[in-house]
Amino acid sequence: PGKSVVPQPPMKLLLGNLGELDSKAPIQSMMRLAREYGGIYKLTLAGKDVHVVSSQELVNELCDESRFVKRISGPLKHIRDFAGDGLFTAYNSEPNWAKAHRLLMPAFGPIGVRSMFDRMVDIADQMFVKWERFGPSGVIDVTDNMTRLALDTIALCAFDVRFNSFYQNEMHPFVAAMGSALEEAGQRGRRPNVVSELMVGTRRRYEADQKMLARIAGQLIVERRADPKGLEKKDLLNVMMNGVDPVTGEKLSDENIRFQLVTFLIAGHETTSGLLSFTCQLLVENPRVMLKAQAIVDEVLGNNMPRVEDLAKLRYIEQILMESLRLWPTAPAFSVKPIEDTLLAGKYPLSSRDTALVLAPSLHRDPAVWGDDAEEFRPERFEPEQAEKLPPNAWKPFGNGVRACIGRAFAMQESQMVISMMLQRFDIMLDDPSYKLEVAETLTIKPHGLLMRARRRGTGG
Ligand code: HEM
Numbered sequence: 296p297g298k299s300v301v302p303q304p305p306m307k308l309l310l311g312n313l314g315e316l317d318s319k320a321p322i323q324s325m326m327r328l329a330r331e332y333g334g335i336y337k338l339t340l341a342g343k344d345v346h347v348v349s350s351q352e353l354v355n356e357l358c359d360e361s362r363f364v365k366r367i368s369g370p371l372k373h374i375r376d377f378a379g380d381g382l383f384t385a386y387n388s389e390p391n392w393a394k395a396h397r398l399l400m401p402a403f404g405p406i407g408v409r410s411m412f413d414r415m416v417d418i419a420d421q422m423f424v425k426w427e428r429f430g431p432s433g434v435i436d437v438t439d440n441m442t443r444l445a446l447d448t449i450a451l452c453a454f455d456v457r458f459n460s461f462y463q464n465e466m467h468p469f470v471a472a473m474g475s476a477l478e479e480a481g482q483r484g485r486r487p488n489v490v491s492e493l494m495v496g497t498r499r500r501y502e503a504d505q506k507m508l509a510r511i512a513g514q515l516i517v518e519r520r521a522d523p524k525g526l527e528k529k530d531l532l533n534v535m536m537n538g539v540d541p542v543t544g545e546k547l548s549d550e551n552i553r554f555q556l557v558t559f560l561i562a563g564h565e566t567t568s569g570l571l572s573f574t575c576q577l578l579v580e581n582p583r584v585m586l587k588a589q590a591i592v593d594e595v596l597g598n599n600m601p602r603v604e605d606l607a608k609l610r611y612i613e614q615i616l617m618e619s620l621r622l623w624p625t626a627p628a629f630s631v632k633p634i635e636d637t638l639l640a641g642k643y644p645l646s647s648r649d650t651a652l653v654l655a656p657s658l659h660r661d662p663a664v665w666g667d668d669a670e671e672f673r674p675e676r677f678e679p680e681q682a683e684k685l686p687p688n689a690w691k692p693f694g695n696g697v698r699a700c701i702g703r704a705f706a707m708q709e710s711q712m713v714i715s716m717m718l719q720r721f722d723i724m725l726d727d728p729s730y731k732l733e734v735a736e737t738l739t740i741k742p743h744g745l746l747m748r749a750r751r752r753g754t755g756g
Contacts, residue, residue, distance in 0.1 A: 297642070298638070298642055298643070298644055299642040299643055301335055301336060301337040301346060301643050302332040302333060302335070302336045302337070303332075303336060303337040303338070303339070304328065304331075304332065304336070304338070306339055311338070311339035311340055311341075311342065312338040312339050312340060313340055313341075313485060313486075315328060315338065316338075316340075316485065318482065318485070319736065320734070320735075320736050321481075321485065321736065322627045322628065322654070322656065322736050322740060323734060323736070325338075325347055325628075325652075325654050325657070326654065326656055326657050328347065329347065329349045329654060329657040330657075333350070334348065334349050334350025334352070334353055334661070335347070335348050335349075335350070335353055335639070335643060340369075340485055341484075341485060341486065341487050341488070342487070343368070343650065344649060344650070345368075345369070345630075345650045345651075345652050346639075346643075346645065346649060346650065346651045346652065347652050347654050348639075348651050348652065348653055348654065348658075349653070349654040349657035349658045349661065350658070350661055350663070351658060351661045351663060351664045351686055351688065351689045352640070352663070353639055353640060354653050354658050354688050354689075354691065355686065355687055355688040355689075356639055356640065357631050357639075357651050357653060357695075358687075358688040358691070358695045358696065360695070360696040360697065361634075362633060362634060362637060363631040363632065363633055363634065363651070364387050364631060364632060364634060364698075365387060365629070365630070365631055365694075365695075365698040366630040366631050366632040366650050366651075367384060367385075367386055367630075368484075368630055368650050369484035369485070369630065369650075369652075370477075370480045370481045370483070370484035370738055371383075371384055371484075371630070372484065373479075373480035373481075373483040373484055374477070374480045374561070374738075376476075376480065376501075376505055377476055377480075377504075377505045377508050377509065377557055378554050378557050378558045378561060379550070379551070379554035380392065380551060380554060381395075381551070381554035381555045381557065381558035382395050382396060382399070382555065382558055382562075382701060383558045383561070383562050384558070387698075390543075391547070391548075391551050393542075394540045394542075394543060394545065394547065395535075395547060395551065395555060396697070396701070397540055397541065397542060398534060398535065398538045398540055398547065399531070399534060399535070399555075399701060400701070402531055402534045403701045403702060403704060403705060404704065405704055408704045408705050408708050409603050409708075410529065411452040411705070411708075412602075412603040412708065412712070414448070414451045414452050415448055415452065415708065415709050415712055415713075416600065416601065416712060416716075417451070418444055418447045418448045418451060419444065419448075419712060419713050419716050420600075420716075421447075421461045422440055422443070422444050422461055423716060423717065423720055423721070425461050426440075426720075426721065426749045427720070427749075427751055429749070431748060431749070431750040431751070432748065433748065433749075434726050434746050434747075434748060435726075435746065435747045435748065435749060436745075436746060437571075437572045437575050437576070437742065437745040437746070437747050438568065438569075438572045438741050438742055438743075438745060441567075441568035441569075441571040441572045441575075442466070442470070442564065442565070442568040443458075443460035443461055443466065444460075444461075444568065444571070444713065445563070445564040445565075445567040445568040445571070445709070446458055446460060446466075446467065446470060446560070446564045446568075447459070447460050447461070448564075448567075448709055449559055449560060449563040449564050449567075449705075450560070452530065452531070452705070453530060453531040453532060453556070453559050453560075453563075454515050454519070454530055454531065454532035454556065455525070455528050455530045455532070456515065468507065468511075469507070469508065469511050469560065472503075472504040472507040472508055473504075473508060473557075473560060473561060474737065475500065475501075475504050476501060476504040476505060476508065477561065477565075477737050477738045478737050478738075479497060479500070479501045479504075480738070481737060481738050508557050509553060509557070512552075512553040512554075512556040512557050513549075513553055515532065515556060516532070516536070516549055516552055516553065516556075519532055519533070519536060520536070531559065532552075532556070535547050535552045535555060536552065559702070562700075562702060563702050563705070563706070565625070565737065565738070565739040565741070566625045566626050566706065566739055567625075567706045567709060567710060568741065569623070569625030569739050569740060569741035569742075570616065570619060570620060570625050570706065570710055571710055571713055571714070572741050572742050572745060573619050573622070573623040573625070573741070573742055574615060574616060574619040574710070574714055575717075575723065575745070575747060576732055576742050576745055577615075577618075577619055577622070577672045578615070578714075578718075578723065579723060579724060579725050579747065580672070580732075581672050584615065584672065584673075584674060585718070585723075587611065588611055588612060588615060588714075588718055589718045589719075591609065591611050591612070592609065592612070592715050592718045592719045593719070595608045595609055595715075596715065596719050601712055601715055601716060601719075603708075605715075606708065606711055606712065606715075609711060609715050610679075611674065612711050612714050612715050612718075613677075613707065613711050614674035614675070614676075614677040614678065615674045615714065616707060616710050616711060616714065617674070617677040617690070618672055618673065618674040618676060618677060619672075620690075620692035621659040621665075621676075621690060621692070622656070622659065622660075622670075622672060623656065623734070623740060624655035624656055624659060624691075624692035624740075625692070625739045625740055625741065626655075626692065626693075626694070626700075626738075626739055627654070627655050627656050627739070627740050628652050628653060628654050628655060629652070629653050629655075629691075629694045629695065629698075630650050630651065630652045630653070631650075631651050631653070631695070632645075632647055632648075632649060632650055632651065633645045633646065633647050633649065633651075634647065635647055639651075653691060653695075655691055655692060656740075658689070658691060659689075659690060659691075659692075661689070664685065664686060664689045665689075717749075719752075720751060720752060721749040721750060721751060721752060722749070722750045722752055723747050723748070723749050723750075724747065724748055724749075724750075725746070725747060725748075726746035726747055726748050727746065730744070730745065730746070732745075
């Protein structure tokens with residue numbers, strides 16, 4: 296069989312295909328290009344070729360870890376400026392990746408995450424008490440609320456600190472610094488380096504943001520070390536400060552722990568808050584699903600606070616989250632590279648210098664897998680009998696293989712509990728019934744301008 300040429304939009308002098316991407320919405324631009332050019336196409340950005348892949352058939356090949364491994368490129372390379380060799384941005388070959396992965400896997404596993412349930416409920420309850428006090432005419436900025444919730448939850452569970460975001464107007468300074476550093480890292484991934492160097496104001500701000508992130512993370516380690524009682528706590532910070540890697544017999548360095556703390560806050564809060572926000576939007580747009588979910592929640596929880604053992608009976612809420620992650624996977628892309636030169640589908644040549652980007656929102660709409668109603672929100676797709684019939688690697692919101700999300704169980708448990716508690720306590724509705732979903736992009740995606748109101752129901756908590 297002969298080699299085939301990968302489709303590519305027309306190039307412009309110096310810019311390559313940069314003009315194809317809306318700098319405020321590159322993922323949605325890539326989704327549009329996928330509809331136009333198909334399940335694989337090529338973009339030349341900052342002088343490098345990126346293969347954008349979104350058919351299940353081709354993604355399934357890219358998920359074969361004997362042929363492909365995670366590629367740190369584009370925005371991720373720049374996120375290393377502040378997340379260093381933390382789990383998310385470490386090169387496969389960096390010893391700290393395997394070391395931290397071994398040390399942290401048990402804490403992020405099912406037993407570790409279950410032990411965090413009560414702290415998760417504590418934060419969710421703060422948010423819902425606030426909604427209740429607002430009353431039915433109070434306007435709720437959904438994404439803002441969910442960001443506060445996710446941030447407070449990861450901070451409490453990971454290092455036993457209360458950011459108390461629901462008790463103040465301004466978000467913790469960490470959040471602003473992280474948001475703008477992530478945005479600039481994203482821009483740098485697409486912009487030629489010389490241009491970034493010339494943007495002096497932007498560069499200074501980027502440097503100041505990075506210093507702020509390192510300072511706050513460093514402070515947490517210093518405070519914990521100064522507090523002998525604190526060293527008995529069972530949170531992620533202590534796992535990292537006290538844990539010894541069984542293979543090397545070594546502990547993590549302070550620098551690496553700092554990078555992991557920044558990583559958890561980055562990886563753990565925008566993605567989860569986006570998932571919760573999209574889920575709210577999809578529920579109000581789909582009353583059938585909302586009513587069905589509410590009936591199940593009422594049956595399982597009644598008037599009681601949720602307990603960790605209730606989650607197994609709230610499978611439909613989990614399906615809602617899976618379907619939400621299908622339509623709007625909040626970490627919308629990940630990149631891999633071939634271990635050695637290879638042909639994709641036996642015809643598209645990829646070399647080990649090339650990048651293949653898995654575009655999850657388009658993969659998750661592949662009509663060959665999801666059918667003609669792929670755009671429809673239908674959680675029944677993830678009923679166990681249905682989900683079993685899906686071809687492999689059709690649903691990839693948490694990445695792939697050894698480099699897949701370590702926080703998956705954490706995020707799913709938190710989200711399942713939050714959506715269940717919300718449905719138990721409130722009827723939710725759009726503030727403006729004519730609102731149409733607009734998707735905002737940083738490194739992650741989230742609904743823009745989603746305003747809701749919540750009316751306390753007769754039952755619950
Ligand atoms: C990796 C998605 C929540 C920590 C990833 C990756 C994806 C992802 C797609 C792979 C990235 C790549 O291949 O480049 C999500 C989504 C979440 C979520 C959609 C919520 C709905 C969390 C949470 C945490 C977390 C709550 C931590 C508390 C990480 C870490 C990695 C990672 C540390 C890197 C793992 C490694 O390479 O060893 N996540 N994530 N994530 N995630 Fe998540």
